[in-house]
Amino acid sequence: MARAPENRRQALVKLAWVGIWLIYLGAPVDDLVHGHHAVAVTVVAALGLAAFVVAYLALVFLRTNTGERPERWVYGILAAQTALSLVLSAALGKNWLVLFVYVAVACGAALPAKESRWAVPAVTALLAAVGAWQDTGADLYPALLIPSLLGGFAMVGVKQLVRTMRELREARETVAHLAATEERLRLARDLxxxxxxxxxxxxxKSELAGRMLPDRPQDAAQQVADIEKVSRQALVDVREAVSGYRRPTLAAELAAARGALASAGIAARLPAAERPAGLGSQGEGALAxxxxxxxxxxxRHSGAATCVVALRVEDGLATLTVSDDGRGPVADQRSGNGLTGLTERLILAGGTLDTGRSGDGGFRLTATVPADPAPVGADRRGGGG
Structure with a gap:
């Protein structure tokens, strides 16, 4: 409705729908056939009626339902329709008053809401004036006033409904696109x-196995076994990440951190491998x-000899701090993909990330998320993910 068809099928459907309402032009057509007008008058009137119908169809098919100001030809067609309605009804009688109803509907369909609000009543008022003059018996034109008002304003409402449905459809597509983008970002961060x-x-562990192989084959074999174990776990983690079920726990990550730091020859001081009281599963996953x-x-990068991990919950916040005594942050160094993805994760959990130089001159990373005491019992009963 009030929208240009985009293909032949839509054009045929719209023509069939509009054609149903053209049946109300039966009164002018009947007057042409049985009105006993002169031949010249009948021919001119028939041409005028044909021009009126063509103009009406042009508005219905070509005027799109947009919030932009109508083109000049739209106002020209509406003015021509109004003039034809006025001339034909004034010259040929009350049977032609129905043309004003079509003009009111065309105004509602083709004009913006601000303009159609006064255009529809104006056309109806013109119908009332001409009808009071032509239909002295007052048996026809009063019955056309309500259809003129209702038809015009109904088109305003239908046009607004169509615009709203289009906006909702576009919003749904946008939401679907954003959801797909977020899922791609999640998968990229996880991987x-x-x-x-x-x-x-x-x-x-491969480097350790290579150094141990000549003199300590048994220790090298243990490192190879550890490599196999890590590889298998990585495969499981990737599958879980792709499936969307991956949520690490602090206990698992602390155990993995202890093993990784020991393999790198870095002395580690780690907290107890359990979730602190007051930390929900979402916050635990972000800190993990x-x-x-x-x-x-x-x-990979620090060259540190010692790494300290601290975890505390106070004042409604859970804070994880990881610091080392290695090289420390490099001036003007941009954050890598890992820190960028980690920042996004913490933001989604309502937290923040801060990095800087540690007290030992190395690198310090501090992650903070809100603590949620309420769901702790439920989280512990349901597991950490």
Whole structure:
């Protein structure tokens, strides 16, 4: 309705729908056939009626339902329709008053709401004036006033409904696109964090196995066994990440961090491997990802001899701090993909990420998330993910 068809099928459906309402032009057609007018008058009137119908169809098919101001030809067609209605009804009688109803409907369909609000009543008022003059018996034109008003304003409402439905459809497509984008970002973050940690550990253990192989084959075999174990776990983690069920726990990540730091020859001071009281599963998952990323960076880049992990919950906030005594942050160094993804994770959990130089001159990472005491019991009963 009030929208240009986009293909032949839509054009045929719209023509059939509009054609149903053209049946009300039966009164003018009957007057042409049985009105006993002169031949010249009948021919001119028939041409005028044909021009009126063509103009009406042009508005219905070509005027799109947009919030933009109508083109000049729209106003020209409406003015021509009004003039034809006035001339034909004034010259040929009350049977032609129905043309004003079509003009009112066309105004409602083709004009913006602000303009149609006065255009429809104006056309109806013109119908009332001409009808009072032509239909002295007052048996026809009063019955056309209500259809003129209702038809015109109904088109305004239908046009607004169509516009709203179109906006809702576009909004739904936008939401679907955003959801797909967020899922791609989630998968990219998970794979980066999972594989970065696992591959770093595999690299370390491979180097250890290579150094042990000539003189300590049994120790080298143990490192190879650890490599196989890490590889299998990485495969499981990737499958869970792709399926959307991956949520690490602090206990698992602390155990993994202890092993990774030991393999790298870095002395570690870690808290107890349990979830602190007052920390929900979502916050635990975010801090677990932060711990994994921080330890991976310590192992790969820091050159540190000691790594300290602290975890506390106070004042409604859970804070994880990972610091080392290595090289420390480099001036003007941009954050890598890992820290960027970690920042996004913490933001989704309502938390923040802060990095800087530690007290020992190394690197410090601090992740903070809101603590939620209410669901702790439920989280402990339901597991950490």
């Amino acid at each position: 980066h964090d999972l594989l970065g940690h696992s591959l770093s550990l595999i690299t370390l 990802w932060a711990l994994r990323e921080a330890v991976t960076n310590v192992v």
